[in-house]
Amino acid sequence: MERTVLASRRPAALLASLAAAALAWLAAYIALPDLADYLTYGLLGLDRASHLGSSVGFFLYDVPKILLLLTAIVFAVGIVRSFFTPERTRRALGGKREGVGNVLAAMLGIVTPFCSCSAVPLFLGFVESGVPLGVTFSFLIAAPMINEVAVVLLFGMFGWRVAALYIGTGLLIAILAGFVIGRLHLERWVADWVYQIRMGQASLEETRLDWEGRVRYALQAVRDIVGRVWPYVVVGIAVGALIHGYVPEDFMAGIMGRSAWWSVPVAVVLGIPMYSNAAGVIPVVQALMEKGASLGTVLAFMMSVIALSLPEMIILRRVLKWQLIATFIGVVGSGIVLVGYLFNAVI
Amino acid sequence: MANAVSIKVLGTGCPNCRKVEAIAREAVAELGVDATVEKVTDIRAIMGYGIMSTPGLVVEGKVVSAGRIPSKAEVTSWITTALSAKQG
Numbered sequence: 001m002e003r004t005v006l007a008s009r010r011p012a013a014l015l016a017s018l019a020a021a022a023l024a025w026l027a028a029y030i031a032l033p034d035l036a037d038y039l040t041y042g043l044l045g046l047d048r049a050s051h052l053g054s055s056v057g058f059f060l061y062d063v064p065k066i067l068l069l070l071t072a073i074v075f076a077v078g079i080v081r082s083f084f085t086p087e088r089t090r091r092a093l094g095g096k097r098e099g100v101g102n103v104l105a106a107m108l109g110i111v112t113p114f115c116s117c118s119a120v121p122l123f124l125g126f127v128e129s130g131v132p133l134g135v136t137f138s139f140l141i142a143a144p145m146i147n148e149v150a151v152v153l154l155f156g157m158f159g160w161r162v163a164a165l166y167i168g169t170g171l172l173i174a175i176l177a178g179f180v181i182g183r184l185h186l187e188r189w190v191a192d193w194v195y196q197i198r199m200g201q202a203s204l205e206e207t208r209l210d211w212e213g214r215v216r217y218a219l220q221a222v223r224d225i226v227g228r229v230w231p232y233v234v235v236g237i238a239v240g241a242l243i244h245g246y247v248p249e250d251f252m253a254g255i256m257g258r259s260a261w262w263s264v265p266v267a268v269v270l271g272i273p274m275y276s277n278a279a280g281v282i283p284v285v286q287a288l289m290e291k292g293a294s295l296g297t298v299l300a301f302m303m304s305v306i307a308l309s310l311p312e313m314i315i316l317r318r319v320l321k322w323q324l325i326a327t328f329i330g331v332v333g334s335g336i337v338l339v340g341y342l343f344n345a346v347i
Numbered sequence: 348m349a350n351a352v353s354i355k356v357l358g359t360g361c362p363n364c365r366k367v368e369a370i371a372r373e374a375v376a377e378l379g380v381d382a383t384v385e386k387v388t389d390i391r392a393i394m395g396y397g398i399m400s401t402p403g404l405v406v407e408g409k410v411v412s413a414g415r416i417p418s419k420a421e422v423t424s425w426i427t428t429a430l431s432a433k434q435g
Contacts, residue, residue, distance in 0.1 A: 085414060086399040113414060117361035118400040120390055125399035193391075220416065318390065 014212055029068050036061035055245030062156075062237045067230060069156045070149065070279075074225050077148040078218030081113045082209055086122055093139070094129035098182045101135035106174035109142030110167075116144065116312045123319050127194055134182015140316075141332060142174035145307035149229060150278035157286040158295075165343070166299065173303075173335035180331050189324035229279040236279060240286055263297045264340035268333050271304025281305050300340030307332060352382040352429050357393045357403035357413075364402040366416050371404065374422040380430055407433070 039060050040046050046053035089112045093105055114122070119140065126136040146167055155163035187195075209217065285298045313325055320328075354371050358364025368386055375382045387393055396405060400414030404422070407429040412421070 087413075090399060113400070115361065115363065115400070117359050117363070118414070120359070121393060121399045121401060124390070124394055216418075217415065 011211060014215060018215070025068060025072060029065070032065055032068075033061060036064075051245040053245075055241040058244045059237055059241040062241070063234055066153060066156050066233050066237065067226065069152045070226050070229070070233070071222055073148050073152040074222045075218045077111075078221035079214055080111055081221070082214040082217045084108070084112045086112055086114070086118070086125065089139070090125050090129050090131065093126065093131045093135055096131070096135065098132055098134050098179060101132060102138040102175045102178045102182070105131075105135045105138040105178065106142040106171050109139040109174060110146045110171075112139075112143065114143040116309070116315060119312060119315050120318055123316070124194060127190070132182050133187055133190065134178045134180070136178075137181045137328065138174045138178025141177055141307060142171060144309065144312065145174070145303060146170040147278060147306075149225065150282065150302075150306060153233075153278055153282040157282060158289075162295070162299075166303075169339045169342070170303070170307075173307075173332060173339060177328075177331045177335050181327065184327070186324050186327060189321040189327075191319050191321060194319050232279040236282065243288065244290060263294075264300050264344065265337050267297050267301035268304040268337050268340065271301045272308045272329060272333065273310060274305045278302070278306055294344050296340040296343030296345070299343055300336050303336045303339070304333065307336070350381060350433060352380060352426055352433065353405075353407055354382055354384045354426070355387050355405040356384065357387045357396060357398065357405060358401040359388055359390065359393070361401070363416055367402040367404055367412075370417070370419050370422055374419050374426060377419075378423060378426060380426060382426065 036057060040053060040057040041048055044056065046056055048054075048057075089108045092108065093101060096104060123136060123140070126139070127133070151163050151167060154166050281302050285302055289295060289298055308329055313329075316325065352375075354375070356364060356368040356371055358367065364386075368384065371384050375384060393401065393403065396403060396410050398410055398413040402412075402416065403410060403414075404412040404417060404425075406425045409429075411417075411425045
């Protein structure tokens with residue numbers, strides 16, 4: 001396989017512009033609380049104690065904050081992702097036995113670039129390479145669920161502990177669910193033609209990206225993701241702001257509070273048919289939490305919405321029979337319910 | 348059209364695949380070369396090229412890009428290379 005190195009121009013200039021951008025970002029982030037404060041109470045003259053003032057203050061602070069965080073993290077993750085390709089992941093996973101394979105697949109699922117439209121070619125490629133079915137599933141669960149948008153938003157709204165817990169339990173679910181599915185030996189529920197297909201030999205020259213190429217890739221990811229997601233962030237935060245300002249405390253406690261034991265499974269079931277990207281769901285989640293919903297229940301709801309996505313199920317329907325899809329939903333759903341209970345009990 | 352450069356865009360229809368197709372067509376138009384741009388959406392055909400992430404780009408039967416949106420400059424250079432290979 002030939003390797004073509006894209007010529008790099010003026011690496012020093014690149015570094016300088018990146019450093020400048022980082023400084024500008026930091027300055028904006030630090031100035032934000034005071035700026036939002038000034039805009040709401042100073043410029044617009046709203047009353048600090050009023051519902052409207054509270055809502056607007058929340059909104060004007062959170063929207064830029066989240067967008068700034070998103071931009072930074074998507075860029076950083078983009079750089080990390082530029083080092084991984086599905087082809088390399090496939091090679092890394094091919095022939096690994098279960099257990100180890102599940103762990104590796106889940107971790108690789110986080111860093112390998114993945115778009116749900118590639119779910120089918122990816123699935124086929126993995127199967128073709130002798131990656132066990134369960135290991136493939138560990139990858140397919142981790143990749144959409146543990147996405148940087150979700151992690152950033154959780155970090156921005158709940159702090160790093162919750163974000164870390166999300167990543168940790170997400171990995172755990174991906175590993176265990178994939179392992180369980182593998183152990184159930186459900187190969188008979190994969191569409192027959194999948195095992196008959198012969199994948200062509202990749203003639204793709206592996207272009208080793210230089211740093212300029214990586215930065216370009218990461219910037220493209222920022223334009224792509226933030227560009228797609230920002231309306232949801234704005235709407236989500238607006239809804240969250242309204243709840244923050246207007247809904248009385250503990251309103252949600254009865255419905256989504258920890259005392260209602262059924263709230264976790266119900267939240268997960270509700271989340272299955274719903275699909276939203278993380279950006280839309282999390283601001284609402286935060287506001288709900290402020291009003292008494294317990295962390296475990298809302299996180300379970302969020303995971304269910306993101307990880308069990310209807311569009312992706314429809315795409316996978318091409319390669320999986322419905323029994324396998326149902327099993328997939330069942331196993332992952334149960335994992336999420338357990339995590340929900342765990343969170344409620346511990347936090 | 349016998350000597351047209353054959354370009355295929357591999358993808359199942361997501362926005363990224365359409366972008367790649369648009370870039371390919373633009374590159375062809377700007378170069379003014381004789382080329383056919385074809386969209387391949389059948390999954391089995393796509394698998395035949397040995398890639399796992401769409402969108403993919405194939406120039407004269409060779410996979411030049413997979414899983415990302417190449418820049419117009421890159422596409423232009425691939426077409427030019429393929430063209431000189433054909434004529435040389």
